[in-house]
Structures are given as C-alpha cells and as structure tokens.
C-alpha cells in the first residue's frame with residue numbers, strides 16, 4: 173500500500189476534436205454498412221485501433237490496398253492533394269476527416285506560396301500532417317529543433333507556419349530568429365488552440381499535485397511537451413503509454429495527490445484507467461479499496477459536458 177489518496181485528471185484532455193471527428197466519421201461509415209478503411213492509423217493508440225477493427229474498420233497504408241467503390245477515411249492530419257485526387261480518380265468513396273484547423277493551414281500555405289513567399293514550417297519532418305502540408309508547398313523548409321535553424325537560408329520574402337501541435341514557445345522563438353533571416357517576414361500562427369488549452373490545463377493540474385503522470389505515445393511531440401511543462405512548474409512527471417507501464421509503486425513513494433494528463437491521441441477513458449491503476453498500486457488502504465469509484469469521480473470532474481472530448485454515456489446520465 174502507498175500514500176496516494178487522490179488522483180486528479182486535467183480538464184480538456186482526451187482526443188482533440190480533429191481526431192474525434194475522424195474516428196466518428198469512420199464509425200458512421202461502418203455503421204451505414206459500408207466497407208470502411210482508414211488511410212494510416214486514425215489515431216496512434218492500439219486499443220482504439222483494435223476497437224475500430226472489431227467494428228470492421230481496417231487500417232491501410234496505401235490506397236492500393238482499398239478496393240474500388242469502398243470507403244476510405246482521410247485522417248485528421250490530412251494528406252497531400254495528389255493523394256486525394258488519386259483516391260477520387262480510383263472511384264473510392266472518400267470520407268475526408270481532415271481536421272478543419274489543418275484544412276485552414278493547407279489553405280494558408282497555398283496562398284503564401286502563390287504570393288511568392290519562401291515557406292519555413294516548424295514541425296517534425298516525417299509527421300503525417302507535415303507530409304500533407306508539403307504537398308501544398310513542396311519547396312518548404314521544415315525545421316524542428318533549434319540546432320536545425322541555422323540551415324534556414326536568407327531570402328527576401330519569407331513566411332513562417334507551424335505544425336498544429338508544436339509548442340507555442342518554440343514557434344515564438346523561431347519567429348524571433350527569422351526576423352534576421354529576411355527582409356519581409358509573414359508569420360501565420362497555426363499552432364492549434366486545442367494544444368494550447370491542453371497545455372494550460374496540464375500546468376494548472378501540475379501546480380496542485382505532488383506528481384504528474386503523462387499518458388501518450390513515446391514519440392508524440394505534444395505528449396513530450398506536456399511532460400516538459402510539468403517539470404518547468406516544478407512538479408515531477410513521468411510519461412507512460414498506458415496503464416500497463418505502471419508496475420512500480422516506488423515512483424509514487426512521496427506522492428499523496430497525483431495528476432494525470434494525456435496527449436491529443438489519448439482517449440479520456442485511458443486516463444480513467446491510469447487513475448484507477450495508480451490508486452490500486454500506490455493508494456492508501458482506503459483509496460485502493462475505492463479505486464474504481466475515485467477514478468470515475470476524477471474523470472467526471474475533468475470531463476464536464478462542455479469540456480468532454482469523448483462520448484461518455486455514464487457521465488451524461490449522471491450529469
């Protein structure tokens with residue numbers, strides 16, 4: 173038994189609306205009786221992919237794996253325009269799940285290219301959203317970490333945009349750096365507001381607790397950023413992919429109140445599972461006995477109807 177008596181889940185966590193919409197579109201298509209595929213994993217979460225598979229929704233890596241006349245869902249990250257054209261040209265039933273925010277990014281970048289700006293994009297070079305954006309601006313220079321920035325050439329007219337989930341501080345720092353790189357600089361802030369709100373709520377929770385548990389893919393940039401922000405406000409944080417990673421109660425040794433948050437691809441239900449697991453492995457005797465109801469209460473407190481990001485019928489009924 174341990175010392176954890178309470179677990180708090182950060183507000184406005186769970187899937188971002190872009191991911192949720194793409195998943196819902198795939199589910200609606202399958203429910204309408206269509207053979208449905210998603211082009212690439214609609215979300216990097218094995219549990220969710222397994223659930224979709226159970227509903228007959230298959231993940232494919234290329235359009236060649238999709239038979240004519242069947243449905244293919246474009247995920248929230250979007251794709252290059254030629255991919256969309258090819259899908260339509262092959263007679264596939266294309267369901268475009270590209271997030272509205274990403275569509276806006278694609279429009280902005282297209283306009284800036286037409287206006288003659290050299291594009292710099294802050295992002296992870298092989299991230300699907302960046303790959304899709306490069307379809308609209310093939311000559312764009314993609315930079316990520318600060319050590320890459322010196323490679324940005326000097327040009328007369330330059331424009332800076334960002335992959336939606338990049339940290340705002342990095343975008344601002346790069347914008348300042350680029351002032352010295354060109355005569356005219358256009359900055360279009362395409363950091364997604366959902367990312368910013370999630371970071372704010374995570375920091376708020378981190379300030380109130382002894383330890384933070386951050387749930388998300390190991391390579392997910394927005395998840396790593398949440399972990400970093402917790403440390404910046406002085407709260408120790410551990411990053412995990414799922415509740416199964418929580419086997420060592422020793423990490424909670426000095427913690428009485430623990431916070432839980434998650435990246436944009438982590439379902440809010442996973443955060444409840446993590447909360448329950450923490451209480452079971454490291455809770456006080458009382459907390460361990462009531463782990464399930466305490467975790468449910470933590471979820472209900474976080475996922476108010478206005479802030480809810482996934483369908484949670486039990487909370488709707490309770491509310």
Ligand code: SF4
Nearest residue numbers: 188190271273336364
């Ligand atoms: S993080 Fe923002 S831009 Fe990216 S898919 Fe989610 S809602 Fe859309």
